Amino acid sequence: MMKSVKSCITLCVIMLSLLVLGGCGSKATNSTPSTSTTPPVERTIVDMVNKTVKIPVEVNKIVVTCYGGATNEIVVLGAADKIIGQPAQENFPQLMEMAPQFKNIPDVGSFDNINVEEIIKLKPDLVVASVTSPTGNKKLEEAGIPVVSVLTGRATIDGLTKEFKMMGDVLHKEKEAAALSDFWERRLKLIKDDVAKIPAEKLKKVYYMLGTPLKTDGSAWGQEFITIAGGINVAQKVDNASLISVEQLLKWNPDVMIMSSNIGPTKNSFIKADDLRNNPQMSNLNAVVNNQMYQCPIGAFWWDRPSPESILGFMWLAKTLQPDTFANINLTQETKEFFQTFYHCTLTDQQIKSFMNAEAAQKP
Template sequence: MKNKKRIRNLAIVMLSVVSLLAGCGQASTNSNKSSSENSTKQESKQTVVTDSTGAKVTVPNKITKIADAWPAHNEIVAMLGGSSKIVATIDSKKAYPWLYKVFPDMNKAQTIFTNTTVNTETLAKLKPDVLFIPTESKLLAKTKELGIPTVQLIFQNYDDLKKVVNITAQTLGGDAQSKADKYNSYLDNRLKSVKAVTSKIPDSQKPKILHIESFKPLTIDGKDTIVDDWIQAGGGKDAAEISGNKKPASMEQVLKWNPDIIIMGKSVLNDKNSPIKSLDELYSNPQWSQVNAIKNKKVYVNPMGVFLWDRYGMESALQFQWLAKLLHPDQFKDLDMVKETQNFYKTFLNYNLTADEANKILNAQNP
């Protein structure tokens, strides 16, 4: 009898231990599950993008405030639907009036960057979710301590332009990627269409083109750049025999290259340090008088809209078309740059450009 009682008590104790262990196991499982769910929720609130340097940058899944310190990039953000989110910019209204006309939301942004300086106190107060900045920017050392997720971007050709558009879209989220895909498809199609014509033009009929970045100091854009890319796509040859952007050049080199055509941005003549303020001054300058482009008065101020067409913005998709029409009008009779510019602005910038406004942009005039 005593043995039976002892066995029954032992069974009860064992059942209690098993029950207790099961409860602990369930609590542990629930705890692990809860921790895993919280981690998953946290990850779902973030996006990891790979920038132009190859760095992986973690940004919020929902971007509400943007700082953009790359002049050429603000219009890419705007094209992808982010103009109302830009709280800090490098693009002033004075320098880029079309940007502010086409995207009035830009008037809310504070201009706190230059190419070499940044108001870090204001940037910290604005608390942007992401900072876009060009690679190798001097600003990076000054903004790094603020802990803002920073996406570094650059491109030197049209293929890499598409990559920058995609990286930006991935960062912004929402419907930005569908807009990026539409733009990249347009760029591919127009490049293919124009190159199909210009690739058949004999080299002897392709003029040598020099792209000037500034007169004082004399700097030019050479090979292995987006400038070289659109010169070739548009049916020209790059006169510069050096590589890179904003490279110093001498008058002796220019005379040796002897370009048939010179192209420059509006800002070159507006530069307060420039000794040459107009095309007339350039044509009458004795130093330049022996250059073919000057002799034949073949110097052109490049179109400028929301951003400079000839440099690193998304409007460079129009640049090679403008050049092809300029250099080879007979081969591009059906290309109407006024209409092309209007359609481009409507499709990608959601702005109904009038014919008069399109002409102003093509002639680098302010709104």
């Protein structure tokens, strides 16, 4: 009897062992390799100098080291709160009113004149910098900070709309960037379609005065700004931001002068029509004799320089050069719509009037 019990116990132990071993073998046969579920911490984008830049998946802290509308791009895409350092923006009181936090963030320099040590202390996720500041940008890259280059004053319309998309990708604001590009596309088409109907003999010769009477922005942006709005750019063969001679200006003898106050980051400098009238070398120009001299408006940025807002500048210039053709453009309504849609700001008629008379608006 005892032998029978022991045999039974032994048999049970053997069977149990086989079941356990069989189970382990089954698990080994049917198991799949484990995969990591750790999300990526970096991604890549291609900036406006066609450079591949590694940036964090989520960008929360941005330093801007240029003007040229870079700050405005970030603001209209809904990411103003991500800017933790940038050049002072007192040139643009409307922008400061809409984003009062900009009064309290550090100015760490601009373009090639930057304070790399202070930028490092801010620990930004990336720096938005100009294509025109290779020296400063290189210092930041050497410090291990991702640098996303933007076109600033070197932009064309095509380049600027591509930049909107690129910044939308950086900020995960793709829908907002697409809406901005769509606004531009629809307004530009309306302007171009009407300009195409204007007889060549009615196109006015235009000189774009950039900060000082003998400085102009000829090719690239200046060329598009004038020709799309229905003018002939007398300086189309002159490089951007170049000085010309009085003799050259007299030879061109423009019908219209548009006068930009953009001379750099320190202050706005407004050219006055009376200064041209009282200048014996310029007083006989057609634009001066016929009082066709116009200061470019300033909203949250200079309307005549590349930025999200400069589509309003195209509409302003079209109405200025060809008032009969563009009588249908309600610039006040267009400005209100742009600011409401992209800046989420409701403007008054008086604020818009101040844009058109920026010199008076900026006096203390």
